[in-house]
Amino acid sequence: MNLPVTLRNAAIILGATLLTSPVLAANDDIIRLATTTSTYNSGLLDELLPQFEAAHPYQVQVIAVGTGKALRMGQDGDADLLMTHAPAAGKAFVDAGYGIEPHGVMYNDFVIVGPEKDPANIQGLDEASQAFKQIADSDVLFVSRGDDSGTHKKELALWQSSDIEPGFEGYRAVGQGMGKVLQMASELQGYTLTDRGTWLAMQDKLDLSLLMQGDSRLFNPYQVILVNPERYDDLNTEGARALAEWLISEEGQQAIDDFRLGGEALFHASAGEDVSPQQGVSAGASQ
Amino acid sequence: MPELLDSTRAALILLVSLDPDLWEIIGVSFRVSLTAMALAIPPALLIALALARLAFPGRWLLISLANTLMAVPTVVVGLMLFMLLSRSGPLGEWRLLFTQPAMVIGQWLLAIPLLIAMLHAALQGVDQRAWETARLHGAGRVAALWRLLGEARFGVMAAIVASFGRIIAEVGSAVMVGGNIEHFTRNITTAIALETLKGEYAQGIALGLVLLVLALILNLMLGILRGRGQQTLSS
Amino acid sequence: MTKESMLEINRLSHGFSATPLWTIDHLQWSGQDMVHLLGDNGSGKTTLLRILAGLDAPRQGSVHWHIEKQWQLPPCPAQVIYLHQMPYMFDTSVFDNLRLAARWHGLGRRDSQMRVGRMLHWCGLEQQGRQRARSLSGGERLRLALARAWLLQPRVLLLDEPTANLDAQAIADVDSLVADLVRAGCAVILSAHHASVLTERCQRRWQLCDGLLWESTTNAPFVAERLLR
Numbered sequence: 169m170n171l172p173v174t175l176r177n178a179a180i181i182l183g184a185t186l187l188t189s190p191v192l193a194a195n196d197d198i199i200r201l202a203t204t205t206s207t208y209n210s211g212l213l214d215e216l217l218p219q220f221e222a223a224h225p226y227q228v229q230v231i232a233v234g235t236g237k238a239l240r241m242g243q244d245g246d247a248d249l250l251m252t253h254a255p256a257a258g259k260a261f262v263d264a265g266y267g268i269e270p271h272g273v274m275y276n277d278f279v280i281v282g283p284e285k286d287p288a289n290i291q292g293l294d295e296a297s298q299a300f301k302q303i304a305d306s307d308v309l310f311v312s313r314g315d316d317s318g319t320h321k322k323e324l325a326l327w328q329s330s331d332i333e334p335g336f337e338g339y340r341a342v343g344q345g346m347g348k349v350l351q352m353a354s355e356l357q358g359y360t361l362t363d364r365g366t367w368l369a370m371q372d373k374l375d376l377s378l379l380m381q382g383d384s385r386l387f388n389p390y391q392v393i394l395v396n397p398e399r400y401d402d403l404n405t406e407g408a409r410a411l412a413e414w415l416i417s418e419e420g421q422q423a424i425d426d427f428r429l430g431g432e433a434l435f436h437a438s439a440g441e442d443v444s445p446q447q448g449v450s451a452g453a454s455q
Numbered sequence: 456m457p458e459l460l461d462s463t464r465a466a467l468i469l470l471v472s473l474d475p476d477l478w479e480i481i482g483v484s485f486r487v488s489l490t491a492m493a494l495a496i497p498p499a500l501l502i503a504l505a506l507a508r509l510a511f512p513g514r515w516l517l518i519s520l521a522n523t524l525m526a527v528p529t530v531v532v533g534l535m536l537f538m539l540l541s542r543s544g545p546l547g548e549w550r551l552l553f554t555q556p557a558m559v560i561g562q563w564l565l566a567i568p569l570l571i572a573m574l575h576a577a578l579q580g581v582d583q584r585a586w587e588t589a590r591l592h593g594a595g596r597v598a599a600l601w602r603l604l605g606e607a608r609f610g611v612m613a614a615i616v617a618s619f620g621r622i623i624a625e626v627g628s629a630v631m632v633g634g635n636i637e638h639f640t641r642n643i644t645t646a647i648a649l650e651t652l653k654g655e656y657a658q659g660i661a662l663g664l665v666l667l668v669l670a671l672i673l674n675l676m677l678g679i680l681r682g683r684g685q686q687t688l689s690s
Numbered sequence: 691m692t693k694e695s696m697l698e699i700n701r702l703s704h705g706f707s708a709t710p711l712w713t714i715d716h717l718q719w720s721g722q723d724m725v726h727l728l729g730d731n732g733s734g735k736t737t738l739l740r741i742l743a744g745l746d747a748p749r750q751g752s753v754h755w756h757i758e759k760q761w762q763l764p765p766c767p768a769q770v771i772y773l774h775q776m777p778y779m780f781d782t783s784v785f786d787n788l789r790l791a792a793r794w795h796g797l798g799r800r801d802s803q804m805r806v807g808r809m810l811h812w813c814g815l816e817q818q819g820r821q822r823a824r825s826l827s828g829g830e831r832l833r834l835a836l837a838r839a840w841l842l843q844p845r846v847l848l849l850d851e852p853t854a855n856l857d858a859q860a861i862a863d864v865d866s867l868v869a870d871l872v873r874a875g876c877a878v879i880l881s882a883h884h885a886s887v888l889t890e891r892c893q894r895r896w897q898l899c900d901g902l903l904w905e906s907t908t909n910a911p912f913v914a915e916r917l918l919r
Contacts, residue, residue, distance in 0.1 A: 244458070341636065342637070344649055355552050355553060356552075588778040591767055592842060593768035594794040606781050
């Protein structure tokens with residue numbers, strides 16, 4: 169075989185691949201779900217999606233990113249369905265016409281973890297904002313996601329409710345996922361805000377302790393949003409709607425409540441309950 | 456497409472307006488990589504000279520080792536260093552993880568094998584007669600070695616330029632042992648890799664442009680050096 | 691070892707032990723006569739010169755130079771200088787090639803300037819001082835190499851095929867430089883394939899043949915005198 173022929177064959181194969189790939193991308197069987205890392209890393213989706221796929225003719229591709237990136241992907245038409253936990257940003261997304269049919273699905277909660285010795289003395293406090301204030305006032309590090317994720321937005325809201333400007337001496341914004349942030353907090357012996365799921369999954373490998381939980385301001389509502397089909401015509405809106413409806417159906421809600429990690433319930437089904445931007449932190453701050 | 460154009464325009468504005476956050480990130484990159492180079496060049500030169508001039512046991516092994524390590528992915532170096540510097544690792548007491556010195560060490564480790572291999576090749580390429588002529592004309596060992604470096608200067612420069620290019624553009628080790636901490640260890644590559652996850656592309660494009668221009672400058676330098684090297688060879 | 695000789699070779703051999711390239715049992719040289727080293731290709735002329743210069747170690751035997759009233763083993767830097775068949779030009783200017791040698795010799799700044807200037811004039815490359823040494827022609831290179839060596843005022847120069855690939859004019863130029871050196875008391879051994887004005891100048895011939903070194907004096911009918919073996 170001489171070289172020109174090889175090259176021509178390669179060109180044909182390449183061309184054929186390029187021509188057929190858009191067809192593959194628009195495959196009606198595939199639902200692209202952009203979701204926060206917390207739902208994916210906790211193993212919840214591994215539990216839910218096979219149940220959904222068994223009863224429906226769809227295959228779900230999970231793209232685990234921060235809420236900011238997930239919303240961006242929805243805006244760019246790179247996903248069919250979003251599952252996020254930043255109600256305010258989600259509402260803005262829908263208001264801007266990027267998304268439709270937002271539905272509350274469930275909530276989980278955040279916890280504050282830190283070094284076992286707890287140099288900022290936050291253990292036993294009732295209010296998350298007070299805990300944050302003491303962390304900022306102590307000579308300790310606080311590792312922030314700093315990645316525009318839902319967790320990061322929650323953290324920023326908590327700083328705001330504590331009247332503290334993030335960026336104090338010990339503030340370390342690292343722009344990375346929850347697992348990495350927990351690892352860094354452990355290495356640096358600093359505090360951080362984490363969703364309970366990632367914490368449960370990782371706590372064995374960390375030199376950190378759970379120091380604060382239970383404040384209603386730490387609750388974290390999740391919602392699903394369909395990417396607006398009017399903006400892009402190659403979206404699998406039908407599949408996305410099927411998945412969203414299954415998640416808020418009785419069956420889906422039961423599956424969420426049944427999910428256990430290390431024997432603990434992580435997510436609480438809350439379909440039908442009102443999800444508003446005021447819920448969680450802001451509601452707590454206004455009390 | 457308008458998206459890309461908008462982001463690029465925003466990127467250019469960030470660059471031209473001397474956006475402090477952006478230039479701080481660029482500063483971290485240069486500080487870390489230049490420090491790593493400054494610390495890597497002297498030992499690499501000594502080893503390369505020894506490899507080129509001395510016949511000692513294990514010489515061949517050392518050359519193979521340098522050539523092998525050159526191909527090690529940067530994340531692997533990052534991982535090894537991470538395990539060493541971790542609180543539970545043997546060097547955890549140093550408390551270096553997620554600091555600029557840790558990034559310097561990582562890039563030092565990446566630069567050393569490349570420097571040694573390229574410097575060795577450059578010195579090996581110098582005519583044996585250069586050493587003999589210098590020695591017979593009264594040059595001491597050190598003076599003769601110095602002359603060898605002078606004869607190999609284009610290759611030496613190429614080694615330095617290529618190594619600097621490698622470490623300033625590496626992301627694997629910087630993100631693992633640096634941690635991308637804003638104002639501390641966030642450099643060009645970790646910012647591009649992780650900050651774009653926020654969906655904000657302008658900064659990433661701006662930083663990418665900086666690396667692109669740098670790569671262009673380094674390659675032009677290499678091209679000029681190579682051109683001059685060939686000129687002297689052919690004459 | 692005799693006082694008046696400058697070079698003494700004893701039981702010197704090189705090459706593989708079963709079939710040595712050549713063997714020289716004993717040789718003395720006063721350094722007074724300029725030597726023309728002959729031999730077929732592959733007879734080992736270059737190897738012998740390199741061993742005399744101390745660039746290669748002999749497999750067996752010894753070489754001693756009597757220099758500055760002392761017996762020394764080669765290499766004798768700045769005193770016994772070997773010029774490669776293609777003399778090596780450092781990758782700098784003509785001027786700096788000379789200045790490097792002056793610096794290695796330990797000359798001070800002013801001495802160095804002066805002597806470099808004199809040498810440039812002597813070898814006739816004053817106009818090319820700023821030029822890159824590697825852009826010189828073959829003849830000019832050899833002249834610069836001679837000047838670079840002579841700057842150190844060595845006692846012995848070993849020239850490996852200096853006239854190969856040079857035209858008649860270049861050989862004549864080199865010859866006049868070598869004549870100066872000899873007049874100034876520098877002992878010279880040169881190897882050469884072809885006869886030239888330069889080889890005419892030699893009073894003594896050493897011929898490598900069949901693994902042995904044969905000596906004769908020139909201008910006499912060629913009667914080979916076999917060296918001791």
